[in-house]
Structure formats: structure tokens, C-alpha cells
Amino acid sequence: MPMEKKSTKDMKEMTKAERRAVQERQRAEKAARTVGGTTTKKGSQGSATSVVDNTSIFTHQEYSFTPSDSKHKEKQQKESKKESSKQVALFSHLEIAKGANTSLDIHPAVLVIGLQFAEFKICGANARCIATLTAFKKVIQDYKTPEGTTLSRHLPTHLSPQIKYLVNSRPMSVGMGNAIRHLKLEISTMDIDLADDDAKRLLCEKIDNFIRDRITFADRVIVDYGLQKIQDGDVILTYARSSVVQALLLEARAKGIRFKVIVVDSRPRLEGKRLLRRLVDAGISCTYAFLHAVGFALKDVSKVFLGAHAFMSNGALYSRVGTAMVAMMAKEKNIPVIVCCETYKFTERVQLDSFVMNEQGNPEEMVNVSTTSTPKAGLLDGWLHKPDLKLLNLLYDLTPSKYITTVITEVGMIPCTSVPVILREYK
């Protein structure tokens, strides 16, 4: 087939994950050909260019991906066995994301962000949520309601494989879940008599509104509230990197407030470095320290500002691993702990510890001990071949509500025990 030849030609230029994606797509196509017989031509066209007219295929396939050659299957089984023995037992219920795997009917825009999520190119709850919604907007724009169904009935079934694909590439964040639930609600309440184009336009508008009201504007309001709490002479400590905290600190600097910042960071992600660069570029006097030095770093700190991944309805904060330690240390020293969080990240779930729900990152990340962009393998190199060595790379942890002084949201400054109140009001 000419198309496949072309793609193999480009192989060298692609990254590893992209190459894998292409391979897997081809394999899936092959599978589809054997199953669907007559739809072969349509399928290969559809996956490459648009998602519009391949609806007939995924009714056959049911999105399940069956590798065609048995050799590969065997290898996979072996790998998974090896992997499971390398999992820390307490966390065996948490899946390590295996990276994006593709099936036929994924929209290109979703494909792209899926890969970016899997490789942590797009990282951070807000960035991921905005990327997802923008991609779904494109999906909706390219969507045509098939004959005999209505948009409000059929569009959700069209979206669900896309969502599944995104979840496969990396577990969904709470904010994304809330946003998608909101989108689905909007779709299901669409007027049936509305013309397709109008409905699509309306939906896109609704998505834009969500991004604007609950994320972009919310951030601006949070920054305004936060500014009230930064005074001349303050020393502010922050952990890792949060987009809102970054915006707040830059705005405070722009307002001419004189303050210092201590950026606390941790391996293996070293996300604080990006924040540090932005702050130093803006002319804020900064100190950079690793998490194990937090006890010492807190000596002169007057306030701690933290970002959030999610807020549980029992007032617990779910955020980048290490946050709980920072909050506890600050509380111990009677330093106010201020969390900046948009209300779309609030969830009705209750969580009491970091074990029940969490995300495991790739343990390979821990092998790299380099602090620059060129990787350098440390002592952990070759850990896979050491039978008794297991690595655990958790991405999040849970901070109990008693360690948090206040939460700054777009509806004002609230104690974190008021999270359920806000949730109730949004209902």
C-alpha cells in the first residue's frame, strides 16, 4: 500500500512514542481488515485523515485492539509479567500508564495531545484541561451526525473512545473529569430540533465559556485575591510549579511589591526549575532548594503558596507529591499555608490517604540523576535486572485539611472545610 510505505519512510524522523503509535495503528488496521472485510478501504482512509466517515468501522471493532501476530503477543505477556513483579505490592492497584495506544477512530487533534500527555509534554492540571477541551472542540467541529440518530444521542458515543484513548495515555485529572462531565451534560441537554451546525457552534461556544469562566478568568480572580495576601517584605515559599502561583507571583512583582521567593523542588521531575526561570527573568529574588532542605528553607518564610491538582470534599488537598510534607512542616512552624485552586478542581470524592487513588509515573524517570536536559544514569541504572529492587515513582500525595490555612478560589478565600459548600452551590 502506498500510504504505509510513505509512513515507514518518515519513521526515522519520528520520536519513539510516535513511531509506536503508527505501528500500532497499522496493526489495528490490519486487524480491522480481517474482521470487517469490505470496509478495508474506508478504514485506512478514515484513520489517516478524518474521523467523520469511519463510524461504520468502529461498530464492528468495538475499539478493542487485538494484535495479529502471536509472537508479539507472547512477548507482551512476558513483559507484563516482568513488570508486575517489579511493582511495589502496596501500589499494585495503581496502573502505570503504558503510554498512548491508538485505535482507528481517534481524531488527530486528540491523538496529538494524547501523545503529549503520555510524554509529559503537556503537564499541569490547567494546561491538560484546556488542551483536552480545545481538542474536543475540534472533534465536535469535524463531527457529522449519522443518518437516523440525533446529535445529543450520538455525539457522546463518538466522544467516549476519544476519552478512553486519553485515559490510556495518562490517567485523567480531576479537573478534566469535571470538564468532560460538564461537556456531556451540555450535549445531552441540547435541543433535538437544533440544526447540526447550530448545535455544534453552540457546543463550541459552551466549551469556550467553560475555559474562560472556570479557568482563565478564575485564575485572574485568584491572582487578585492572592495579591491582598502578599505584602512588602514577605518571604514566600512555593513547591514545584503551579501556573496560578506563578501568575500570582509575577503579578505581585509587576505591582511593585518587594518580596522574596523560595522555590522548593524535588526529583525526578524538577518542575520548579521552570517556575524559577520565569521568576528570575521577572527580576524576583529567588532561592532554589530541594525538598529535603525544606525544614531549613522555612526558617525565614512568612507564607507558603501552593498549587492544587484537586480538592476532595473532606477538605484534603491532592497535589504534586511532596506538597503534604511542605504543608506539614509549615504548619509545624506556624506559617500560613495558602492554596490557590480553581473551583472546577473540586471533587465530591472523599480521600483519606495517598494510597487509595494516585498515579504512578514511569519508574525509569528515577534512574536519571541529571539536573540538566542531558540524561545521566545514576546508581539505579539497570534496576530491572536486580531481582529484589523495586522502584516507586508516585506523582501525587494528599494533604489533610488541618495543614491548610486557607484556599483561594475564584469565589473568594475560604477555609478548606468549605469545599463541600461550594460544590453544593454549583449544583
Added chain:
Amino acid sequence: MSMPIAAIESLVELIKHSKATTLSEFMESLKDASQKLKTSVRNSISLSAGADLFLRFVTRTSHDVTNFEACKVHLINSGKVLVEKATAVRHKIAEIGVQFIKDDATILIHSYSRVVMLLLQQAAARKKRFKVYVTESRPTSLGVQSTKILRKAGIPATVILDTAVGYIIDKVDAVFVGAEGVVENGGLINAIGTYQVAVVAKAANKPLYAVIESYKFVRLFPLNQYDLPTHTPDLLTFPDLESPRYLSNNDESEDDVENFEASNPTVDYTPPDYITLLCTDLGVLTPSG
């Protein structure tokens, strides 16, 4: 009369004499006036609670009334009702709070608060027998005034020094305080010294009840003592020992008392962790609610 009620009354008076013709002009003048009120006194916390409450009320009613004159009359009337209710509210709180005073109890109160006074008088009227320690509460010495009122009501009361709270706390069964304002996280803003009384009470495992009218809820979220609108940084600075003023006045004979009294704060902030219950006209609340 308490500050928030005075603020509401003065705003009602303003409405009566207002010549504003449009709603926005009217709102503007009200906002100006409340701002002026707030800046005119050194400690504006309870005052701003009243002014903000009334302004919020005005905004709400002005939305559903179309006739401007009728709206004004309505506002004046409801303002009056609000003022009249203030005393009734206090009685209601006293009614609710009485249950916290057990027979043969020893109670510690701080400074002077109308609603705490009323509560204790109510309790005495119900033939409860109890004794009261009152902190002197420098520099206003309002504690002395409280003691006089209590004795007149037939309640045995003793003034103690602010520094003696730790000494008597073991003899105390419960602590009652009033408040200038209740902030959003359930903390209190009250006459200076409340915080240290609360800390001592907590350390001795004695309950501390805050008795307040619901119109004193303020939209503030202080993180610590220095995060209050009344905060002035003078107290936190230290004298420059090398300055000529200090060198010339070395024996420190009269580093005038008024001087350091003036630089001391009049209110402090008590975090919600130190408060057992809030006793309000809306019922008995936990600080987090």
C-alpha cells in the same frame, strides 16, 4: 449603642436626606459614606461589618424594586427595623447562651461586652449561682466597668490583672468573650488580650465560648495577627539605640506611657482552633460552620 448599629443608623439617616435621583448615584453616595465612616475611626472592623451588611441589603432590594422613591422608603423602614432588632437579637443570644452557665460555675470574661453582660444578667435572673472573674483589660480598663455592672446585678465579680489569667485559669469552668467581628474562617477579632486568654484556656482545657450578634460577621480572612486592617507596623519596629533621641534621653525616666499605649494595637485575632463554640442569634455554631 454598638458600632455596626450606629453605622447602619447613620446610613439610614443619609438615605432620608439623600437627593440622589438615579439609583447608581444613590449607591455611589452610600458607598462613599460608608468608606468615610470606615476611615474615620481607628478600629473599623465592627463598623465595616454593619456598613457592609446594610450595603449588601441595599443592593439586593434595589434590584427588585422598580420605583425609586418607594425603594427609599422601604430601605429607611427596614434600616429602622434592623436597628430595633439589634437589642432583641441580644436578648435572643442571651436566651440561647444561658444554657452554657451551670449552677455553681466560675466564669472568666474578658473586658466588656454588652451581649456577655446581658447573658450573665439573664443567668442570674434565672437563679443560677455563679462567680465571675473579669480581666482588667488595659488600657481601656473596661473590665472595671463590667465588674460594677455585675455586682449591681447581684453577681459576685472580681477584677483580675490581665497578667493573672494563667494564675486563675485552673479555678475557671468556662471562658466567655464577646467580639468586634467574626471572620470567614470562624476566628474572632476582639479587644486586645482575647487571644492570650484563649491560648491559656486551650492549654488548660477550658471551653471558650464566643457570644456574638450575627450582624458582626465580616468578610475578612486574616492569616495571622498582622493581616488585620487595623494593623500598624509601628509596634513591631525596635528603637534605634544609636539615634540621638535615645542617647539624649538615656535614663528613660519618662518614656511616656501614652506613647507606647498609642502604638499598641486595640484588637487581636483569635484563630478558630481556640474557640469551642460560637453562640449567635442564628443558634450555636462551631467555628468551622
